Amino acid sequence: MTCNMTQRLISAYVDRELSEDERARVRQHLALCAECMAVYEMTLEVKTALGSMAPSPCPECLWECVRDQIAMLPFQAEPERSSRLSPLRAVWSFARLVVPAAIAGTIVAIPLVHMIFGVSVFGPAGPRQQPLASSTPPRLVITTPASEESSSTRYQPAGGAAPGRTASMLSSSSLLGLDTAINHSEKSDRNASSPHEQLNLLLRRMQDSSFTYTWIGGSTHE
Amino acid sequence: MVNQQALATTAQPLSKDAEFESLVLRYQNSVYNIALRMSGNPDEAQDLAQEAFVRAYRSFDSYRRGTSFDKWLYRIVTNLYIDEVRRRKRNPYVESLDERITMSGGGEVDREIADLSHSPETVYDREHLDMCIQSALAQIPPEFRMAVILCDIEGFSYEEIAQIMGTSIGTVRSRIHRGRRGLRERIAPCFPARSGEVRPT
Numbered sequence: 001m002t003c004n005m006t007q008r009l010i011s012a013y014v015d016r017e018l019s020e021d022e023r024a025r026v027r028q029h030l031a032l033c034a035e036c037m038a039v040y041e042m043t044l045e046v047k048t049a050l051g052s053m054a055p056s057p058c059p060e061c062l063w064e065c066v067r068d069q070i071a072m073l074p075f076q077a078e079p080e081r082s083s084r085l086s087p088l089r090a091v092w093s094f095a096r097l098v099v100p101a102a103i104a105g106t107i108v109a110i111p112l113v114h115m116i117f118g119v120s121v122f123g124p125a126g127p128r129q130q131p132l133a134s135s136t137p138p139r140l141v142i143t144t145p146a147s148e149e150s151s152s153t154r155y156q157p158a159g160g161a162a163p164g165r166t167a168s169m170l171s172s173s174s175l176l177g178l179d180t181a182i183n184h185s186e187k188s189d190r191n192a193s194s195p196h197e198q199l200n201l202l203l204r205r206m207q208d209s210s211f212t213y214t215w216i217g218g219s220t221h222e
Numbered sequence: 223m224v225n226q227q228a229l230a231t232t233a234q235p236l237s238k239d240a241e242f243e244s245l246v247l248r249y250q251n252s253v254y255n256i257a258l259r260m261s262g263n264p265d266e267a268q269d270l271a272q273e274a275f276v277r278a279y280r281s282f283d284s285y286r287r288g289t290s291f292d293k294w295l296y297r298i299v300t301n302l303y304i305d306e307v308r309r310r311k312r313n314p315y316v317e318s319l320d321e322r323i324t325m326s327g328g329g330e331v332d333r334e335i336a337d338l339s340h341s342p343e344t345v346y347d348r349e350h351l352d353m354c355i356q357s358a359l360a361q362i363p364p365e366f367r368m369a370v371i372l373c374d375i376e377g378f379s380y381e382e383i384a385q386i387m388g389t390s391i392g393t394v395r396s397r398i399h400r401g402r403r404g405l406r407e408r409i410a411p412c413f414p415a416r417s418g419e420v421r422p423t
């Protein structure tokens with residue numbers, strides 16, 4: 001084996017990446033050749049020097065930075081991801097569009113209802129207050145279900161009224177983390193033919209101050 | 223607002239994120255270390271490591287469970303760094319072993335080389351020695367450097383390095399041979415006492 005060939009195999013020899021045959025031939029040559037032996041020793045020195053370098057621990061913030069960057073990823077346009085939209089992601093995308101709109105709707109609707117109909121959605125003295133009870137019919141019950149998923153306020157006639165009678169108003173209180181549903185406990189709606197008329201009727205009755213508020217978390221009306 | 227936050231956290235598939243986090247925490251030190259040895263610059267190393275992890279996250283779904291995550295990750299680091307070097311330098315293959323690679327950090331490494339190689343009284347201080355070796359590393363082409371780092375610092379076999387670098391074992395052997403040949407003369411000044419007798423083996 002020539003010096004040139006030996007020296008080309010020395011790195012692999014040092015790394016034990018040669019076949020047994022090659023290895024034996026290099027070993028034989030090294031035993032006889034001082035020049036190649038010197039190359040071998042220098043090569044070994046390089047390997048040892050690199051391996052002895054003190055490992056540098058990564059900066060403590062590395063994962064935090066990565067996490068922050070990753071957190072921004074899902075909402076970037078990413079072709080290979082958009083094709084397989086997970087159901088949760090779809091819900092989130094939908095919620096991103098709906099929730100701000102619902103909040104805006106609430107902000108507009110609350111003063112509007114208050115202004116036009118003179119009714120406070122929160123009752124006479126603001127939210128979380130247990131209002132005075134009155135058991136005079138027709139009775140109106142305002143409930144706040146714990147569910148925060150629905151973002152519409154439903155004015156729903158209770159007591160087995162036809163579903164068509166349900167007036168729905170796009171007024172959300174999800175801004176406040178509560179959802180208001182007003183249950184209208186009147187037996188029959190004689191005059192109200194359309195949901196809109198029914199709502200007006202309902203609100204007129206409310207102005208007659210013969211209604212009861214009930215808040216979840218507080219005790220129910222008497 | 224509470225609603226939005228709640229949704230935002232539940233919208234993420236937690237198992238994937240949790241798995242990814244544990245893998246990052248496990249490999250961040252070696253990824254950073256490779257990046258540092260490749261770039262020779264802590265800031266650049268951090269950027270490189272971060273970018274590698276972000277890329278890994280983006281293609282985490284295509285990563286086959288059961289295959290070695292570290293090799294897959296180091297491959298991303300390798301490709302990132304070598305692409306970056308190519309992007310910076312129009313013609314990477316023109317650079318010879320005698321040519322100095324200027325670092326993006328502003329040539330600090332080059333200055334250190336000059337200082338150390340021109341001062342034979344350099345002490346066996348660990349820190350200085352590491353800086354000297356780092357400077358030598360910076361002077362060999364990135365493909366050679368990566369192969370040598372993966373072999374001598376990370377302890378991978380030629381076969382594993384071939385997988386990481388996406389090349390053949392023969393190419394790895396050649397890169398390591400040429401990389402070490404380039405390092406031999408450049409590392410020699412780091413050991414001034416090695417005038418014949420003392421040798422750190």
Ligand SMILES: [Zn+2]
Pocket residue numbers: 002003004006029033034035036037
């Ligand atoms: Zn020889």
